[in-house]
Structure formats: structure tokens, C-alpha cells
Amino acid sequence: MRELGKEIIFGLYDDEQDLLSAVSSATHDHMDIYDVYSPFPVHGLDPILGLEESRLHIAGFIYGALGTLTAFLGMTWIFTKDWPIIFGGKPYWSVPAFIPITFELTVLFAAVGMTVTFYIINGQGPGVQNPILHDRISDDKFCIAFDTHSVEEGSAKSFFEKTGATLVEKKNI
Amino acid sequence: MSATVSPLREPLIDGSKSYHDITVDLVRSTEESPGKLWWTCFLISIHVLLFGIFCILWTIWHGIGVWDLNRTIGWGWDITNFVWWIGIGHAGTLISAILLLFRQKWRTGVNRAAEAMTIFAVMCAGLFPVIHMGRVWLAIFIFPYPNTRGSLWPNFNSPLLWDVFAISTYLTVSVLFWYTGLVPDFATIRDRATGIRKRVYTFLSFGWTGSAKHWQRWEALSLVLAGLATPLVLSVHTIVSFDFATSVIPGWHTTIFPPYFVAGAVFSGFAMVQTLMLITRKVLKLQEYITIGHIESMNKVILVTGTIVGVAYLTELFIAWYSGYIYEQFAFFNRAFGPYYWSYFGMMFCNVVSPQVFWSKKIRRSLWWTFFMSIFINIGMWFERFVIIATTLARDYLPSSWSYYVPTWVEIGIFVGTFGLFFTLFLLFTRVAPVVAIAEVKSILKSAGDQYLRPNTEHHEQVMGDYKDAVEHGKEYVTDHHAHAEHH
Numbered sequence: 001m002r003e004l005g006k007e008i009i010f011g012l013y014d015d016e017q018d019l020l021s022a023v024s025s026a027t028h029d030h031m032d033i034y035d036v037y038s039p040f041p042v043h044g045l046d047p048i049l050g051l052e053e054s055r056l057h058i059a060g061f062i063y064g065a066l067g068t069l070t071a072f073l074g075m076t077w078i079f080t081k082d083w084p085i086i087f088g089g090k091p092y093w094s095v096p097a098f099i100p101i102t103f104e105l106t107v108l109f110a111a112v113g114m115t116v117t118f119y120i121i122n123g124q125g126p127g128v129q130n131p132i133l134h135d136r137i138s139d140d141k142f143c144i145a146f147d148t149h150s151v152e153e154g155s156a157k158s159f160f161e162k163t164g165a166t167l168v169e170k171k172n173i
Numbered sequence: 174m175s176a177t178v179s180p181l182r183e184p185l186i187d188g189s190k191s192y193h194d195i196t197v198d199l200v201r202s203t204e205e206s207p208g209k210l211w212w213t214c215f216l217i218s219i220h221v222l223l224f225g226i227f228c229i230l231w232t233i234w235h236g237i238g239v240w241d242l243n244r245t246i247g248w249g250w251d252i253t254n255f256v257w258w259i260g261i262g263h264a265g266t267l268i269s270a271i272l273l274l275f276r277q278k279w280r281t282g283v284n285r286a287a288e289a290m291t292i293f294a295v296m297c298a299g300l301f302p303v304i305h306m307g308r309v310w311l312a313i314f315i316f317p318y319p320n321t322r323g324s325l326w327p328n329f330n331s332p333l334l335w336d337v338f339a340i341s342t343y344l345t346v347s348v349l350f351w352y353t354g355l356v357p358d359f360a361t362i363r364d365r366a367t368g369i370r371k372r373v374y375t376f377l378s379f380g381w382t383g384s385a386k387h388w389q390r391w392e393a394l395s396l397v398l399a400g401l402a403t404p405l406v407l408s409v410h411t412i413v414s415f416d417f418a419t420s421v422i423p424g425w426h427t428t429i430f431p432p433y434f435v436a437g438a439v440f441s442g443f444a445m446v447q448t449l450m451l452i453t454r455k456v457l458k459l460q461e462y463i464t465i466g467h468i469e470s471m472n473k474v475i476l477v478t479g480t481i482v483g484v485a486y487l488t489e490l491f492i493a494w495y496s497g498y499i500y501e502q503f504a505f506f507n508r509a510f511g512p513y514y515w516s517y518f519g520m521m522f523c524n525v526v527s528p529q530v531f532w533s534k535k536i537r538r539s540l541w542w543t544f545f546m547s548i549f550i551n552i553g554m555w556f557e558r559f560v561i562i563a564t565t566l567a568r569d570y571l572p573s574s575w576s577y578y579v580p581t582w583v584e585i586g587i588f589v590g591t592f593g594l595f596f597t598l599f600l601l602f603t604r605v606a607p608v609v610a611i612a613e614v615k616s617i618l619k620s621a622g623d624q625y626l627r628p629n630t631e632h633h634e635q636v637m638g639d640y641k642d643a644v645e646h647g648k649e650y651v652t653d654h655h656a657h658a659e660h661h
Contacts, residue, residue, distance in 0.1 A: 016619075039192065039361070040612040041388040049385055054393040060401075074317075075329045083323060087330045097330040100412055104338040107405045111346045111398055115353060118394045119379060122387050124356075128380035135364040137383050138357070140192030140615075 004173050008034060009156045010133050010145040011165030016042045019142035022163035024048050031159065032150040037133065037143040056121075060114040067109025071102040131173035141167075181633070184623035185279055188461040192615050195462075199607045199614070200362055202457050207604055210456060218596040225590010228583045229304055237307050240584045245576035246566045250584045251301045252416075253558040257441065258298035258591065259340070259413055260434075260554060262347075263406055264442025265291025267474075269350060270402035273395065278621050279470050281613040282463045285606070286453060287446050288351040293598040294445070295344045297591040302336070304587070332415035339412040346405055350398045353391070356381050357612045410438045417561065424504030424565040427492070433485035440478035440524070441554035443471050447547035449599065451540060453608055462609045465538050472537040475550065479528035482557075486525060504565060512577055513564040516556045523553020 013019045019042060026033055027048060036049060046053075075098045079085070084092045119125050137143050144165075146156045153170070160168045190198070207215075232239055242249050265287035272280035303312050315337050317326050327334050360381035363374035381387070414434035417425035447468065454463040493505040508517045527549050536542045568575050602608075619625055642648075 036385040037383040038385065038388065039196075039383060040357075040616040041392050042385075043616075045385055046389055051386060051389055054390045056390055056393045057397050060397050064401075078317070078326045079329065083326060085328075087328060090330065094330055100332075100335040100408070100415070101329055101338045103404075103408055104335075104342045107401050107408075108342040108345060111349055111401050114394060114397060115349045118353070118390055122390060124379040124381060124387075126379060127376045129375060130380040130382050132364065132382060138361040138364045138381075139196045143383075 004131065006034075006173050007148040007170065008133065008145050008173055009148055009151075009153055009168070009170045010143050011156075011160035011163075011169075012134060012136065012141040012143050012167040013164065014141065014166055016142055018164050019144065020044060020048065022144055022159075022165070025163055026144065026159065029159070031146065031155070034145045034147040034150075037137045037145070039138055039140060039142075042142070056114060056118060059117050060110045063113030063117075064106045064110035066113075067106040068102055070109070071105035072098060075101065131171075133171055133173075134167075134169070181630075182621070182626060183464070183466040184626045185282060185464060185466060185621035186462060186614065186618055187464055187623050189624040190461065190618065190622060192618065195615055195618065196361060196365075196611060198459070199358075199462070199609050199611045200365060202603055202608060203362055203605060204365070211600065211604070214596065215600045218593050218600060220593070222590055222593030222597050225587055225593050228586030228590055229300075231583055232304055232587065233309055237305065239581060241578065241581045243576055243578065245569060245574050246563055246578040248562050248566060249578055250559075250580045250588055251305045253555065253562050254588050254591065255298050255301035255305075256413055256434075256558045256562075257555050258294045258301075260410065260438035260441045260558075261445045261551075262291040262294035262298065262343075262442060263410060263435070263438035264446050265289070265294075266343075266347060266402050266406040267439050267442065268446070269354075270399040270406065273399040274403060277470075278617045279467050281610055281617055282467045283446065283450055283471070283609075284613070285351075285354065285610040286450060286602075286608050288347060288354070289599065289602045289606075290446060290449060291347050291442075292344065292351060293595050293602075294442075295340065295347065296598070297595050299340055299344070300591065300594075301587075302333075332412060332419050335412045336416060339409045343405060343409045346398065346402055350395075350402060353394060353398070354610055354613070355606055357383065357391070358607045358610065361611050362607070407435055410435045422565060422569075423498075423500040424508070425561070427489065429485055429488055429492070433482065433489075436478045436481040436485065437524075437554060437557060440475060440482055440528075441551060443475045443478070444547040444550035444554070447471055447475070447543055448551065451544050451547070453603065457603065457608060459609060462614060465540075468540070468543055469534075469537045472531045472543060472546075475546070476528055476531040476537075479524060479531075479550070483525035486521065500570070503568070507568045508560055508564050511564060511568060513560065513567065516560050516564065520553050520556035520560050523549045524557060527553070 011022075013022060016038065019036070019038065023033065023036060023045065027050065033049065036045065038045075045051075076093060079094075080092050086092070087094075090097070123130065132138075133143060133145060134141065144160075148156075148170075157168060186195075188194075240249060240251070265284075268280050268287040269284040269291075272284075303309055306312055315327055315334065317329075318324075327337075355377075356379050359374050359378035360383065363371060363378045366374055411431040411434065414430035418427060418430040420426060450463055450471075451468070454460050490505055493501045496502075508514075527546060530536050530542065530546070563578055567577060
């Protein structure tokens with residue numbers, strides 16, 4: 001496991017509504033949230049946490065376009081330059097017959113490219129171990145974490161008490 | 174929380190579950206050691222699989238002559254099975270991708286298992302064209318790679334090559350989609366596990382933490398993969414139908430084939446999902462997550478797609494008559510009254526007539542009816558492919574080469590063997606991964622859990638009761654929603 005050398009203080013909440021109101025009050029008080037963890041995607045969290053929309057789909061479009069070009073230009077080069085063969089009296093460059101493979105490679109490139117990009121930018125992959133703050137975060141607890149360098153321990157503790165966290169802990173990651 | 178949900182919506186999660194209950198219930202099958210029933214099924218499956226492998230090796234050793242295919246009938250059970258298995262796979266993608274785009278919440282109960290079914294079915298399907306090649310060790314020739322033969326390339330104008338691209342893309346994208354959904358659930362198992370299981374699931378969960386940014390990207394990725402998989406799944410069976418439709422054989426050379434094949438694929442796929450889910454929910458005790466409501470929704474899809482298939486059959490007959498083309502007319506006459514008439518009427522009965530029982534709500538919600546219908550439909554859709562392939566080939570342009578074809582034990586053995594492969598993989602899947610998507614079910618709890626919907630439904634019933642009373646007693650109906658709302 002990688003050591004990040006950070007000291008984290010975190011609080012767990014029992015319900016996503018508690019989490020949402022706690023995050024709102026933290027951003028209202030200009031507290032610098034290190035990260036928020038949840039067992040499933042909490043809708044309405046991104047805007048109050050100030051997360052911008054993911055640009056993953058733009059990457060997907062680029063990979064897809066790359067697939068289109070690879071397939072179409074590849075087949076064009078093979079059938080007009082590299083080894084032209086007449087099939088059933090059709091022209092060498094028979095565009096309609098290229099459509100199915102062009103489509104399939106567009107989808108293949110976009111899907112594979114996006115998925116690989118997703119894991120790389122998340123810092124995830126087969127066998128990667130990232131620090132886990134608490135075992136129940138992937139079960140039923142919702143977590144707000146502060147880095148003790150940017151938020152003082154005392155103010156974090158009073159924040160958690162005020163917003164109804166059910167458990168507060170400190171952890172070095 | 175429940176205010177935004179229609180009171181008429183049926184709950185999708187029964188038993189007043191908390192988030193923690195969901196975790197415990199859905200992870201259980203991976204934590205407990207399998208029971209006697211599982212071991213029995215597994216041992217049977219693995220033996221059937223071994224017999225299938227033996228038949229495949231027999232074929233490869235002796236050549237595909239052992240299948241009794243002949244010069245007239247060059248495609249028999251092998252291609253029938255291929256199209257049938259590919260079709261089965263389509264329901265998984267429909268549930269996981271198309272229903273995601275349509276925001277159908279009931280998909281969360283069945284999508285994981287249906288996607289697994291897709292992957293395993295596509296594996297079974299892919300086997301057939303490969304062994305049909307005869308010299309399987311040259312199968313790599315179908316891929317365009319620079320080679321010492323020229324470079325000599327495959328024919329990109331051939332639908333058989335389009336199939337290669339379509340099916341390998343389909344398998345890859347399905348695996349990516351499925352695994353991306355599994356990663357957060359593997360993290361859930363990891364955080365509960367100890368010892369060797371913890372190490373295994375740590376590896377499998379890719380270092381998932383549940384960070385807000387990761388969830389955001391995860392949702393973005395799921396949405397785009399769904400958007401890609403939707404046209405992909407339609408393209409796959411379209412291209413499979415091109416194997417037939419781009420030929421000049423009467424009965425195959427029709428433009429209706431792509432939509433008709435896709436509808437048939439979804440139809441048979443949902444039937445297979447029903448067969449699997451009815452058994453799985455019972456054995457793994459998941460009745461609170463895969464409810465009668467889920468089963469009914471799937472039966473509705475079966476009714477719609479079955480009716481589309483029926484309309485397609487009748488359209489084919491009509492066009493054969495209307496075209497005035499005698500060879501086409503003969504092809505269809507031969508299907509119904511030729512040597513394979515029994516498969517045609519089997520197909521018509523199983524696919525067109527029998528699913529019409531699902532117009533009845535009572536039958537749609539009956540487990541036994543659903544189970545028997547799902548088996549019927551699977552048989553019917555197998556017959557459909559057999560009718561299209563063998564019947565058509567048996568009677569070609571030259572009466573001197575007319576022929577009949579009966580499969581040998583080897584061919585039957587390979588088909589039965591694919592069931593062994595399918596069920597072996599599915600049984601293993603139920604033990605290593607949660608059969609229901611944990612995170613996704615949690616995300617619909619507040620809008621589809623019975624404890625959150627109940628007050629809504631009760632309120633609705635009360636208002637409707639008041640209204641009925643007022644009408645019956647000839648009184649003016651006064652809306653008093655606020656009083657009821659406060660009451661709850």
C-alpha cells in the first residue's frame with residue numbers, strides 16, 4: 001500500500017441526508033474537505049461539494065473517433081493500395097461494406113479506452129491497494145474526511161458533533 | 174423522501190431493508206460455503222462440460238464429417254446453436270444498458286446476473302463458428318494482422334468477418350461493463366472479509382475506496398458504456414442476420430431479418446433470464462430483491478418481443494406471396510409443409526401462440542407459468558434458427574441435390590456440452606460475486622423500498638376510498654389531501 005503521509009480525521013454518518021447537510025454546512029463554513037466516501041453514488045452531492053462534471057465522455061469521444069479512423073482508413077488502405085482484390089465484381093473501395101466493421105471498432109476503442117482511462121485517473125487497477133478509512137464505508141456508512149493540515153482537529157471534532165456524525169476517528173494514511 | 178414516487182409503483186425491495194441488511198443479504202452467497210444442492214448442480218454441469226469437450230476433441234480429431242453435414246446442408250446444429258446462444262446473450266445487455274438509459278429502476282435487481290449470463294452465452298456461441306472452421310488451429314487467420322502470406326488480409330466485405338468483429342467487440346464491452354459494475358461490490362466483500370479471501374478481493378476490487386469523485390466518474394462511465402452497448406447489441410444480431418440476409422438463398426435474402434433477429438434475440442434472452450432468475454432467487458433466497466414485480470416486468474418484455482417476432486413471421490409469409498417470386502414462395506411452403514414441418518409448427522406454437530398467455534396479469538405474476546413459458550420460449554427460439562437454417566438448405570434450387578439431415582451424437586454432445594459450460598460458469602459466478610448489484614440496489618432503496626413507499630400507497634388508497642364513498646353516496650367529493658398528508 002502506498003503511504004500518502006497524511007493525517008486524516010473523519011466522521012461517519014448513517015444516512016445520505018445527514019451527509020448532504022453536513023457537506024453543505026462544511027462548504028458554508030469554508031472548511032476544506034479532503035474527500036467524501038459513500039457505499040453508493042449519492043445524488044446531489046457533486047454540486048455542493050464543488051465537483052465539476054467528469055470529462056471522461058470527451059475522452060470516450062476521442063477514442064471512438066480514433067477507432068472509426070483506424071477501421072475505415074485501414075480497410076481503405078488494404079483494399080485499394082496494399083492488396084486490391086475484386087470481390088463479386090464490386091469496386092475495390094466498397095464503402096457500404098466497410099460500415100459494420102467501422103462501427104464495431106468505434107465502439108470497441110471508445111469502450112476500452114474509456115475504461116482504461118477511468119482506472120488510471122482513479123489510481124486504480126488490478127491489485128492496487130488504496131487506503132481505506134473504515135470498513136463500513138463500502139457497507140452502510142457515509143464519510144467526510146478532513147486533512148489535519150488544512151482543518152484543525154478541534155474544529156473538525158466540533159463540526160462532526162454539530163452535524164450528527166455517529167463515529168469520529170483519526171487515521172494516518 | 175418517497176413523495177416523488179407514484180403511489181401506484183410497486184416496491185422493488187421488500188422486507189424493510191436497511192443498507193446494512195442489503196449488504197449482508199447480497200454478500201451471503203459469497204461468504205457461506207455452498208450447500209448440497211449447489212454441489213450437485215456443479216458436479217452435473219462439470220461432467221456435461223467434460224462430455225462436450227470430449228465431443229469437440231472428437232470433431233477436431235476426425236474432422237467435421239462426423240456431424241453428418243453434407244453438400245446440401247452445410248450448416249446444421251452448429252450454426253443454429255451459435256445464433257441461439259448469441260440471441261440469449263442479448264437480454265443481459267438490454268437489461269443493463271437499454272434499461273439504464275430508460276432509467277428503469279427494476280433493472281438493478283437482475284442486471285448483474287443477466288450480464289453474467291450474456292458473457293457466458295457469448296462464450297458458448299463463439300465456440301461454434303470456431304470449431305465449424307474444421308482446422309481450428311488456423312482460426313487466427315480471421316484476424317487482420319501482418320503475416321508472411323503476403324500480407325494477405327481477410328475479406329472485409331464478408332458478413333462472416335463482420336461477425337468476428339461484432340462478437341469479439343460485444344464480448345469485450347460486456348466484460349468491461351460487467352466488471353466496472355462489480356468493482357464497488359468486490360470492495361464491499363473485501364471490507365468484510367479476512368485472511369485469504371481479503372487478499373483475493375483486494376486484488377479484484379482494484380483499490381476502490383468509494384470516493385465521491387470516483388463515484389461520479391463511475392456513473393459517467395456506466396452511462397457512456399450503456400450508450401455504446403445499446404447500438405452495439407442491436408448491431409450484433411443485425412450482423413448475425415446478415416450472415417443469411419446478404420446471401421441469395423430464398424427465405425434468407427430478406428430485409429426484415431435484422432429487426433426480426435434482434436426482437437427474437439431479446440425474446441429468447443429474457444426467457445433464459447427468467448429460467449435462471451427463478452431458480453437463483455429461490456436457491457439464494459433473494460425473493461425480496463427479485464420480486465414478483467421484477468418477474469412481471471420481464472414477462473411484459475417477453476410478450477412485446479414475442480408479438481414482434483410473430484408479426485415478423487407473418488410478414489415474411491405475406492411478402493413471399495406478394496412478391497410473386499416462386500422460389501421464395503416455395504421456400505416458405507417448404508418450411509411449413511416440407512420434411513421439417515414439425516420444427517416449423519413447434520416454432521409457431523412456442524414463439525407466437527404460447528406467449529400470448531402473458532396478456533393475463535395473473536399468469537404474468539405466476540412463478541410456475543413463467544418458468545414453463547421460459548422453457549417453451551427457449552425451445553421455440555431454437556426451433557426458429559433450425560427452421561431458418563436446415564429447412565431452407567434441405568431444399569435448394571436443384572431437386573437432384575435435395576437432402577435431409579439428422580445430427581449425430583457428436584453434434585448433440587457439443588450442444589449439451591455448452592450447457593455444461595454455461596451452468597458451470599454461472600454456478601461459479603454465484604459463489605464469487607454478488608448475484609444482485611449491491612451498490613445499485615442501495616441507491617434505489619429510498620425510492621423503491623417498501624417501507625418508504627408504504628405511507629404513499631396507504632395515503633393513495635385512503636384518498637381513493639374517500640372518493641369512491643363520495644361518488645357512491647352522491648355527495649360532492651372534497652379534496653382533503655393536506656389533512657391526510659399531515660396524518661401520515
